Amino acid sequence: MASPSALRRRRSALERNWADWLAGTAAGDTRDEVLASWSRSRPTVDPGRAAAPAVDSTDRWAASPLREPVLALADELRSIADDAQFIAAVTDESGTIMWTCGGRVMRRKAEQVNFAPGGCWNEPSMGTNALSLALRTDRANSVFSAEHLVHALHGWVCYCAPIHGRDGQVLGVLDLSSTWDRSHPLAMSTVRTLVSAIEARVGDAPRTGLRLQCLGDAVAHRGGSPLALRPRQIEILTLLALHHPRGLSPEQLRDALFGERDVATATLKAQVSQLRSALDGAVSNRRYVLTESVFCDAVEVLRLLRARDVTGAVRMYGGPLLPTSTAPGIETWREHVAVAVRQAVLDSGDPEHALRFGEAHPYDAEVHARAHFLLPLSDPRRAIAAARLTWAD
Structure with missing residues (x-):
């Protein structure tokens, strides 16, 4: 000492x-x-x-x-x-x-x-x-x-x-x-x-609360156990998590899910009811709000960017938000999150950021070029960036 x-x-x-x-x-x-x-x-x-x-x-x-x-x-x-x-x-x-x-x-x-x-x-x-x-x-x-x-x-x-x-x-x-x-x-x-x-x-501890992974592969857990949710239920859960804690009115949720399509109010209510049942009642009635704590990777990525933690945001970013969804509200959020992370990556001087983001966006030539530019000649990862750039072009 x-x-x-x-x-x-x-x-x-x-x-x-x-x-x-x-x-x-x-x-x-x-x-x-x-x-x-x-x-x-x-x-x-x-x-x-x-x-x-x-x-x-x-x-x-x-x-x-x-x-x-x-x-x-x-x-x-x-x-x-x-x-x-x-x-x-x-x-x-x-x-x-x-x-x-x-x-x-x-x-x-x-x-x-x-x-x-x-x-x-x-x-x-x-x-x-x-x-x-x-x-x-x-x-x-x-x-x-x-x-x-x-x-x-x-x-x-x-x-x-x-x-x-x-x-x-x-x-x-x-x-x-x-x-x-x-x-x-x-x-x-x-x-x-x-x-x-x-x-x-x-490994032995129960994971409390609701956890939603919607970037890349969609997975939801509650109390440490996986939730068997249908794609529409995942979309609703994602939208409510992104708008937590204010939630959405029935009209706002209908527009986010269906856009200009003519969908009966009863259909929306039935889909929300199915999600509410899967969450043991953790969705309020008049205004759709999650009534228990929720951890959502997309929300966390945006929080990390606001905190100027690009490393944490890129590490958390697993890919586009619900990439197969065609719901208008999901498409809007997908672009919002991807553009925010991408711009932070391009503004960063750390090649690791561009390399990680490039894994989820193989056709983004500008990101691969940024990684290639930032990596020193002696870094073997430069060859990876060059190969990705050739593929994207």
């Missing part, structure tokens, strides 16, 4: 490096990984910002596959956080904090920078931090004092590791944070141990 004087010297050196980098000069011996993150996030993050931007994470936490595993370990997490004067946090795959625990003093300090439920800690929102690095690299990471891009975080040290589902997908991260003077080498091993305990429970 580093002595207090050694920690102070390290913090002072990092503060000088940080100030030099912002002034446009060499940043000393700052880690390459940190420097790269500073460069990526500087265009969207003011180093002088006071706190992380906030969103409502209530529905996300209710539908999260991490909720039950984390709550099962909540007593252990609280004990560790209280004893070591840390605060523990769990995020979703986009870097939005869904749950925290810790002593009153640490919680108060954390809340000042919105290290609390609803806080957005991805790189485009809050710059370099352990949570954003762990999500980006898919491995454990720590960030000490002035390695954070945002000055308000220079009093902190954070230890973080990604949490994976049984399929290997990143579901979120677990972070332990404290003041810089409490930096300890054992903190990272504690995080890894806790993540292993959470991951061991993920």
Whole structure:
């Protein structure tokens, strides 16, 4: 364990490096990984910002596959956080904090920078931090004092590791944070141990809430169980999710499904009734509104774009929205989502964004050309982009 004087010297050196980098000069011996993150996030993050931007994470936490595993370990997490004067946090795959625990003093300090439920800690929102690095690299990471891009975080040290589902997908991260003077080498091993305990429970935990995947292949789950829905029911569910929580009037839903076609009101009511039955009554009557929390991948993609998290949005984007549907409302939303993601990809300087988006849009020559342009000559993925471009042309 580093002595207090050694920690102070390290913090002072990092503060000088940080100030030099912002002034446009060499940043000393700052880690390459940190420097790269500073460069990526500087265009969207003011180093002088006071706190992380906030969103409502209530529905996300209710539908999260991490909720039950984390709550099962909540007593252990609280004990560790209280004893070591840390605060523990769990995020979703986009870097939005869904749950925290810790002593009153640490919680108060954390809340000042919105290290609390609803806080957005991805790189485009809050710059370099352990949570954003762990999500980006898919491995454990720590960030000490002035390695954070945002000055308000220079009093902190954070230890973080990604949490994976049984399929290997990143579901979120677990972070332990404290003041810089409490930096300890054992903190990272504690995080890894806790993540292993959470991951061991993920497959056994019932997934609460309603989850809808409508980008690419359409799949709906409720309470962890798949829903056997017909294509029309999937269309209705998708439209209600995209308009949640305001919902749609019967007239609005009829127009979205049928457009100018002459369809009897009784037909629409029967189709909504079938969906309501499949959801155990979770669709209101007069105005069609989902009456329970819903996680929808299309809604999440748009939220990530609003949060300027292009990496998260592209990762979540599985393809066109209900690609075989001809419902006018679905076609409108399909174009809206695809155009939004595509423009963010083209505006991005990260070739990974263009490569990922290109997988779902094989005939988009401009996207493939963007990937080919951004990739260095030595990158073997450049050949993939070139092949896709030839195919698209």
